[in-house]
Amino acid sequence: MDRWFLIASTLLAAVAGVRGLLVLRHGEKSHWTVWWMIGVLLCQLGYLAVRGEMRGACPLRSIGEISVFLAWSLTLFYLLVGPVYRISLLGVFTAPVVVIFQGLALFPGQLHAAPEKILNTNFWGETHSAMSVLAYGALALASVAGVMFLVLDHQLKEHHLKGGLFRNLPPVRELLVSLERLLWLGMGLLTFGVLAGLLMPHGEDAMGHLIAAVAVWVGYLVLMIVKRVRGITGRRFAIAAVALFVLSLGVFAFV
Numbered sequence: 001m002d003r004w005f006l007i008a009s010t011l012l013a014a015v016a017g018v019r020g021l022l023v024l025r026h027g028e029k030s031h032w033t034v035w036w037m038i039g040v041l042l043c044q045l046g047y048l049a050v051r052g053e054m055r056g057a058c059p060l061r062s063i064g065e066i067s068v069f070l071a072w073s074l075t076l077f078y079l080l081v082g083p084v085y086r087i088s089l090l091g092v093f094t095a096p097v098v099v100i101f102q103g104l105a106l107f108p109g110q111l112h113a114a115p116e117k118i119l120n121t122n123f124w125g126e127t128h129s130a131m132s133v134l135a136y137g138a139l140a141l142a143s144v145a146g147v148m149f150l151v152l153d154h155q156l157k158e159h160h161l162k163g164g165l166f167r168n169l170p171p172v173r174e175l176l177v178s179l180e181r182l183l184w185l186g187m188g189l190l191t192f193g194v195l196a197g198l199l200m201p202h203g204e205d206a207m208g209h210l211i212a213a214v215a216v217w218v219g220y221l222v223l224m225i226v227k228r229v230r231g232i233t234g235r236r237f238a239i240a241a242v243a244l245f246v247l248s249l250g251v252f253a254f255v
Contacts, residue, residue, distance in 0.1 A: 002050040003111065006068060006102060009043030012036055013075075013098040020092030033091035037075055040098060044072040057118040060129045064110030069130075071101040073137020074144075077185075081141065081178065093144045124200035132193035132213055136248075138186035139220070143245035145179040146238035153235055176234050179241060183224060190217050216248040 016036035023032075047068060051059040059065040078094045105111055152172060194217055197210040223240050226232055232240070 002047050002054065003106075003113075005043045005047035005050065006106060006111075009040045009047065009071075010099055010102040010106065012040045012043060013071075013095045013102070016040065017092060017095035017099065020089075020095065033095070034079065037079060037091050037095065040095075041072070041075045041079060044068065044075060048072060051115070054115050055118055057121045058126050058130050059115075060133060061115065061118070062110065062112075064105035064107075065115075066133060067101045067105040067110070069133045070136050070140065071098045071105075073134045074098060074101070074140045075137075077137050077141045077182070081182065090141075090144065090148065093148055094141065097140065097144060122200055124196045127196040128193050128200055128210070128213075130193075131189055131196060135186045135189035135193055138182050138189060139245050139248070142179050142182035142186060143242045145175055145182060146241040149175045149179065149234060149238040150242075153238075172234065176237065179238065180224075180227070183220060183241060187217065187220050187224065190220070212250070216244075219244050219248065 013036075016033050019036065020033045048059060051065065051068075055061065055065075058069075060069055074094060075098055078091055081090070149172065152175065156172075190213065194210070194213055197213060223237075223244060227237060
């Protein structure tokens with residue numbers, strides 16, 4: 001049952017991305033993207049509910065489960081942030097990322113049909129895992145906004161000002177403001193995750209995961225301090241946000 005929810009949400013995300021791109025080719029806004037993504041979120045919630053019941057805990061015990069949880073978090077933050085900042089195009093960029101994360105989970109061997117039931121759960125351990133991956137959703141959306149900025153910057157430099165993509169991209173300043181706020185949100189959630197990690201039992205595996213999470217937190221903190229104290233160009237800020245997120249995915253090697 002959980003797999004069908006996952007397949008449905010992946011297909012809906014694929015439709016949202018493809019449909020959005022086709023609409024953009026005609027120079028129009030993709031008004032239906034947000035509705036497709038709401039469908040994605042509902043199917044993701046169905047998956048998480050069923051999988052969580054099977055696990056008896058938050059379904060974050062394998063790369064496949066983490067990938068779906070991360071895709072859910074990314075979708076959630078898009079629906080919270082995109083419409084508020086009127087960045088309708090953000091969904092067109094977000095949908096393919098959701099497909100990639102969930103495609104990884106659907107790869108053979110990543111999700112067991114009968115996952116092991118977790119008998120003894122620890123509150124702080126569960127909080128650490130859930131808050132950390134939730135933070136990654138905000139940081140992933142920040143990297144998506146960073147990619148949008150780089151695309152807009154390239155369009156401006158190449159003087160490609162007549163295409164449908166350029167006409168639908170939000171203003172540069174609006175993208176940078178959204179990018180910075182998403183990074184602060186992700187860092188705030190990751191801070192809670194790290195604090196919860198300090199309070200959970202510290203086995204060898206848990207300690208390695210915690211150290212990796214702290215390293216990611218420090219990396220983003222340095223970026224935000226540089227942005228506030230010394231200043232940084234929008235292009236470098238966007239590149240740093242994308243690069244940090246890609247590099248930080250290595251934390252899941254400790255799962």
